[in-house]
Amino acid sequence: MLRLPPLSAIRAFEAAARHGNFTKAAEELGMTQAAVSYQVKLLEDRVGTPLFLRQPRRVVLSEAGKRLAPAVAEAFQRLNAAFASLRETDESVLSVSAVNTFCTNWLVPRLGTFQMAHPNIAVRLEASHRVVDFAMEEFDVAIRSGKGDWPGVKAHQLFPVELTAVASPEFMKRAGPIKRAEDLLPLPLLDCTDECWQRWFAQAGVSKLPRLKGPIVQMQTQQMIGSAAMAGQGVALVTPALFDTDLAAGRLVQILPTVVSHYDMKYWLVYPEERQKSAKIKAFRDWILAEVARDRIAKETAAPRLAIM
Amino acid sequence: MLRLPPLSAIRAFEAAARHGNFTKAAEELGMTQAAVSYQVKLLEDRVGTPLFLRQPRRVVLSEAGKRLAPAVAEAFQRLNAAFASLRETDESVLSVSAVNTFCTNWLVPRLGTFQMAHPNIAVRLEASHRVVDFAMEEFDVAIRSGKGDWPGVKAHQLFPVELTAVASPEFMKRAGPIKRAEDLLPLPLLDCTDECWQRWFAQAGVSKLPRLKGPIVQMQTQQMIGSAAMAGQGVALVTPALFDTDLAAGRLVQILPTVVSHYDMKYWLVYPEERQKSAKIKAFRDWILAEVARDRIAKETAAPRLAIM
DNA sequence: ACGATCCATAAGGTGGCTTTATGCTCTTCC
DNA sequence: GGAAGAGCATAAAGCCACCTTATGGATCGT
The missing domain is CATH 3.40.190.10 (Periplasmic binding protein-like II)
Incomplete structure (x- = not known):
């Protein structure tokens, strides 16, 4: 396969072609006009033919540029669409792994309020007794019990075991x-x-x-x-x-x-450190911590129901 | 428009997804496995979700990766096709600007042999008395008369004026x-x-x-x-x-x-310095220089036909 | 004539990307 | 069961590609 020219050059060309103006393209790309000029020239050198005609105070696409521009624009649109759709669908389903008991007895009964608060997030819940490795299996968050000293994950304490x-x-x-x-x-x-x-x-x-x-x-x-x-x-x-x-x-x-x-074991909500900014994870975290806090307050106000007394 | 992740990362991902193997991808891209690993992780951080599951001795696409890979591959194929086709059609037509007389009296009568030698190159010939600026107008080569001291162009002397x-x-x-x-x-x-x-x-x-x-x-x-x-x-x-x-x-x-x-004026074949490697330009240059040499030999052997004598 | 606009170019710095080197895990083979 | 191999992750270090700054040239508008 013939090697593609530098992608940064292609991107600069695409923006420049769309605007018909290096300066505007530079603004869009967040760089200087000189950089766009440099990149376009780089690309022209690579393909061996001018892509723009330098006319007074403006640039216009050459024949070669006219042929190239639509295809390149299409390719970038394709990429944009792919990443946009990834972001979208990616934020629409939350994958939770939890230990069996926690799952059935605590999480499931409360999930309704999460769904109410976030109707656009679907929850995929998997009960599992093993500790999931986020790198091996696809989970967004997990409920684990332990000491909270796992490397690479952010852990929020829920309540003690x-x-x-x-x-x-x-x-x-x-x-x-x-x-x-x-x-x-x-x-x-x-x-x-x-x-x-x-x-x-x-x-x-x-x-x-x-x-x-x-x-x-x-x-x-x-x-x-x-x-x-x-x-x-x-x-x-x-x-x-x-x-x-x-x-x-x-x-x-x-x-x-x-x-x-x-x-000293506690139950923890954990998720990969590098995913702290994920919207759905933040939503779930905020929700579950609030639920836990609510539970604690309820427990403190109400006296324990004891069998003997 | 939401900004795309770094294109180098996308490219690394594409290759890795295609091979299902970072090492092979690195080979294809001409870099090291570590670089691919780095780039993929970079992309994962950007999109906020893992794209590969790191399984023992191999990587497999995650759900998100599976969604992303085909679209990205398609986009790159589009780019590849665009540049390939550009190269192709670009080499198929040679644009020549020549001064009027040279064009009509010298070039046109001889062009037949060029066509014979290069049947896949079409020649677009434009007679013009002005000196074309390769940056302003789309010509591959030009015949100019002058001293051969133009900046930025390669000039081959044809014969004196x-x-x-x-x-x-x-x-x-x-x-x-x-x-x-x-x-x-x-x-x-x-x-x-x-x-x-x-x-x-x-x-x-x-x-x-x-x-x-x-x-x-x-x-x-x-x-x-x-x-x-x-x-x-x-x-x-x-x-x-x-x-x-x-x-x-x-x-x-x-x-x-x-x-x-x-x-001291001569006729020159000129073309942009940065396009010396273009196949069609090389073909035309070689052909025209050979034609000129042939003419010179013919003239030297044959005595000039003078009216008086 | 003068300022404004737009692109080209040279010079210079820096950070992103790559390589090198190493470690880890799992598999395979003897 | 140990050793070798395959594959990826990670840390450290270096370099070059790319960007920025600064300047000049050309043209247009007033």
Whole structure:
């Protein structure tokens, strides 16, 4: 393939041809008239034929220039259109990756208000338990839990990953009155394979470790654990923020006020640093941070609904 | 109009998208893989969205990239086509400006051999008495007379502007025998307003100035003067090289061997310096110089046909 | 005649682009 | 399972292409 002349020269020619005036072209391109003159001459040298006739106080396209100009203009229009359309459609769909529980229990119920505020942004939501790499997969933003120290991404803290014991009201009735943390020890503790329960009991002032009950289904997500609790299968340790609707609706009750934070982990909204200026990302960020703030205020004003009291 | 991203970045993206491989793209563009990587990232920053997904050992277009690539490729093809076609049609027609006499009497009769040698080059010939400015008018080459010291143009000397006295055979018969230059003095000297005749007579050893005959038609071109001479209206001072066919055919005869050069003027083939590499110009230059050389050899071998002898 | 307009050109500086060099990841091969 | 290879990212450094500034020339309008 024959090599194209320098593109900057072609661009200068295109603007100059359109205006029939080097000075105007220079203005449009944000450079000086001398630069346009230089570039046009460069192009003329490259193609080996004059593209403009230098007439007194004006330039007019030569025959060669007349042949070239429309095609070049068309090519640039094509580029312009392509990038404009990219910008457009690009801003019209927001791709979100979130951990399963957060997705189902927190995000989805609230997304309606985002859609109301930004009717022209479609949201593509993908629940995934793995940490997505923005360079490998196409996501605009993600909700991750962790310490917020990921390189290359901007991270906004949403709320801490804290855990508290919950169960269904029916289960509570069957279990009988529970006044202290110790009372939970004999009950079926869901998914007690990890040390969360131990940390929760420690926080509640119970030094004795809960017994690990025989074979227990190990559940990957809080989603599953919460479902099991709601089905009355036992006591679960979940993040209250993620089950606030269930708590509010009475499908789950918080058994004791004790809340333990899961190490120092928090939930974060993250997105690539270099995309901070993206309109849709800004919109989503502003919306989700406002939602989180609203939640926090609601929680602080309302007393926690405890099962015992 | 929204400004386009840097064109070099777009070009790098186009090549990378086509190859699906930065390294290959770099080869095609004659740069390093690092440069392509840099440019692609630059473009991604500009459009605000990744265009490639960096997968192990390869890159694949993102959704945005997939949308962008075809349009960009099309635009570049358009440019390529435009410049290719320009090159093509540009080399297919040669525009020549020549002084009237040279054009009619020398160039046109010989152009046939040029056409034979270069059947794919069309010649557009324009006779003009003014000196064309290549920057103002569209000519590829020109034949000028002068000293060859024009700035910005390459000039090849063709032959000197020399003048000798000619007349038609019929006129010679009527005028009676002419043995010396002085014998011409009483005869009608065509277009004797300028000093050429004086210089010719001086060269011929005649110090006496020719009388200026009353009102005389002032003719702009040797063409006209020659025609007048052929019509038997008098004695003309013309460049023999430009009337060689008339001389050979006997329509004109050279009266005396005396030839005077018109100052130091020569006929030149000229064209813009920056267009030396143009194929059609090279073709024409080579052809015309060969023709001139052929003429010179022919003249040197053949004795001049003089009227007196 | 004078100013205004527009382009060409020379000189000079700088920042964008490239190269070089290195590291990383994943694959392949032995 | 280790070593080599392929491919991209990134940092550092250098250079040249491009732009700007400044000036001149040509023409037009008043």
